[in-house]
Amino acid sequence: MMRAAALSGFGPPEVLRETDVEEPHAGSGQVRVRVRAAGVLPFDVRVRGGWTPPFIKREFPLVLGNEFAGVVDETGEGVTSFTAGEEVLGYGVLGGYAEYVVVPAEQLVRKPAAMPWEVAAGFSGNGQGAHMALSTTGVHEGDTVLVNAAAGGFGTFSVQLALAWGAGTVIGTASERNHDHLRALGAVPVTYGEGLVERVRAVAPDGVDAALDAAGPEALRASVELVKDRDRVVTMVATEEAAELGLRDVGGARSAERLAELVELYERGKVTVHLREVYPLERAADAHRDVESGHGRGKVVLSIA
Structure with a gap:
């Protein structure tokens, strides 16, 4: 036993x-x-x-x-x-x-x-989830990436991974008490809730290229409003709303190869x-x-x- x-x-x-x-x-x-x-x-x-x-x-x-x-x-x-x-x-x-x-x-x-x-x-869990989500949206050199619920386990890993893959700016939504945490990760913090679209546009006047959502329907709808290409918006939680909005599912599957790649980034000091x-x-x-x-x-x- x-x-x-x-x-x-x-x-x-x-x-x-x-x-x-x-x-x-x-x-x-x-x-x-x-x-x-x-x-x-x-x-x-x-x-x-x-x-x-x-x-x-x-x-x-x-x-x-x-x-x-x-x-x-x-x-x-x-x-x-x-x-x-x-x-x-x-x-x-x-x-x-x-x-x-x-x-x-x-x-x-x-x-x-x-x-x-x-x-x-x-x-493994948050790391591979972030890897699959960011791979689905695509992260290109210099992109502006929005991560909703950026202070949680998934969001924290996603912020680090987006920056490691070359994102120019990562905007993270969180309550104000977690803004220092996001700044320490290298993200630009924005308070979630009513008025989110306007607050994000204020810090990203040239627009948002891709968005990940781990917060829910409200944040997902805001992401769709902010990102021009809907194929670059994914959610980990609001699956029903994603289907209604015609968004892609997060692609890929967990694998040792994916996990080993993340471990190598850890050893280089890029993610933790x-x-x-x-x-x-x-x-x-x-x-x-x-x-x-x-x-x-x-x-x-x-x-x-």
Whole structure:
């Protein structure tokens, strides 16, 4: 048996509790990782609330968590790319909020020795999401890019990645208490809410070339008004409104190649994970409350040392 934060049913954060579950083992082509830390994503929060895409079985106890970092503990038949004792970070769909997780070997990359466990744990989800979103919109040298909800985990990574890829200006929307955080990242902060279009135009008189939305319908509509080419506007949250507006879906899929590219940018000092809070495994419910509050800056992570 192993410790895990698992759902006893769908519902509010209280349904997520520390419990003992069966310990998994690596099968053919798989790697078992002794988890040191796991990231907490809005995806996890949605599943806890009852949203279950077809690739998730509605069986309890259900262990959440689809990004993690730890030490290779066991390798299955045919795995030659990793050996026991190597430090890795990776991704899956479920299972990360636990002492052990099993994933296909191709969903792992090696962790840089100097990368802290908590940073590594929160790297894959927001990093790969930002990579896919910015790849969909395209980022060209000198572009002006708008990131809505720029102070959160996804937004913070997106700001850094857009600048690393050559954006000339990144405008980030956030509450005023997070403006210093955005300035430190290299973004121009703008307060969200009524009048957003006018405030953005005031700081970008030559227009906005591309926009990412992680705030919701209001910010998405403002983005469409600000960006000339609708193919360069994407959302991570307001999918129904995006369909009504005729916008593109975020393209691509998570991959070790994408993750390795981001890790290389980390090693060059171009991107990192800014931690909001690190919670112990037994406080996973509090971590979910933090994420769904929608007002914090940076990334929420669980420690499973």
